[in-house]
Amino acid sequence: RIVVAGSANMDLVGFAERLPRPGETVLGHDFVMAPGGKGANQAIAAARAGASCTMLGAIGSDAFGVTIKARLNASGVDTEHLRTSYGSSGVAVIMVDGGGENSIIVSPGANNTFAGLSAAETTVIAESDVLVCQQEIPPDTVLAAARAAHAGGTRFILNAAPARDLAPELLETIDLLVVNEGEATAITGTPEPDLPALLALVPRVVLTLGANGSRYADRDGREEHVPAFPVEAADSTAAGDAFTGALAVAWGEGRDLIAAVRWANAAGAACARTAGASASLPSRADIDALYSR
Ligand code: ADP
Numbered sequence: 623r624i625v626v627a628g629s630a631n632m633d634l635v636g637f638a639e640r641l642p643r644p645g646e647t648v649l650g651h652d653f654v655m656a657p658g659g660k661g662a663n664q665a666i667a668a669a670r671a672g673a674s675c676t677m678l679g680a681i682g683s684d685a686f687g688v689t690i691k692a693r694l695n696a697s698g699v700d701t702e703h704l705r706t707s708y709g710s711s712g713v714a715v716i717m718v719d720g721g722g723e724n725s726i727i728v729s730p731g732a733n734n735t736f737a738g739l740s741a742a743e744t745t746v747i748a749e750s751d752v753l754v755c756q757q758e759i760p761p762d763t764v765l766a767a768a769r770a771a772h773a774g775g776t777r778f779i780l781n782a783a784p785a786r787d788l789a790p791e792l793l794e795t796i797d798l799l800v801v802n803e804g805e806a807t808a809i810t811g812t813p814e815p816d817l818p819a820l821l822a823l824v825p826r827v828v829l830t831l832g833a834n835g836s837r838y839a840d841r842d843g844r845e846e847h848v849p850a851f852p853v854e855a856a857d858s859t860a861a862g863d864a865f866t867g868a869l870a871v872a873w874g875e876g877r878d879l880i881a882a883v884r885w886a887n888a889a890g891a892a893c894a895r896t897a898g899a900s901a902s903l904p905s906r907a908d909i910d911a912l913y914s915r
Pocket of ligand 1: 802830833852853855858860862863865886887888894
């Protein structure tokens, strides 16, 4: 069983030929509204990849919260312990121009009320095989969840996205760190991703490299570039979420980590070749079909 403790948002996406300047209004064309947030996306990714998955976090008491929860349930995610906080759900207001460039405001809303883990939430974490967190919820909540995992013998994957400073107490709890190149350089303060510097902080690292696949390294001296599955990329939004969700599932099933990373690459590629964010998260059959091709 996988447990994700993280964010859930409603993404409101408006498309226009060009982005408005400050103070300006431009007339756009399409509009898409879809549940998102790295936590919810990774929970959906894990459930679609074939695990039982529980989502911990907070939605608001508004209509967006109802829609987000329904989407999680429809994807097979257990929301029994998902909190509903009085007020707004997390919302991402996204503007996209004709070239695909975007500007985004994320209003965390209910995600910032996810604090002080309950006994029931702690138990869910302790009884799971793998805990996955990202960094769109308060840092103290990530730390509390990580400690609950550590105490319960649950493996902890931190997807350090978006990047922020990692407290020493948190670093001690991480079994596997998943970062893209931007996050890797932000953590080590180096111009290029530096795996030895990351391994000085945590025992195992996966660095995702977009269309170049990913790189695995650990303190036992294993280091391997795991090539991507070539696909015609339509939209890489949520590829990282598909990757992390699938990686948690494969590791939770007891696969060797390098094999798990390879399978997660297939999940990221299957997501990237399909347009849309959470709607493009692949099923286990989609992942296996690409993996065994
Ligand atoms: P993020 O979205 O977090 O920056 P990446 O872009 O590195 O994450 O994508 C995560 C994983 O998804 C990659 O490690 C890779 O395996 C897969 N992936 C992403 N984009 C592509 C692509 N264009 N072709 C094939 N695989 C991809």
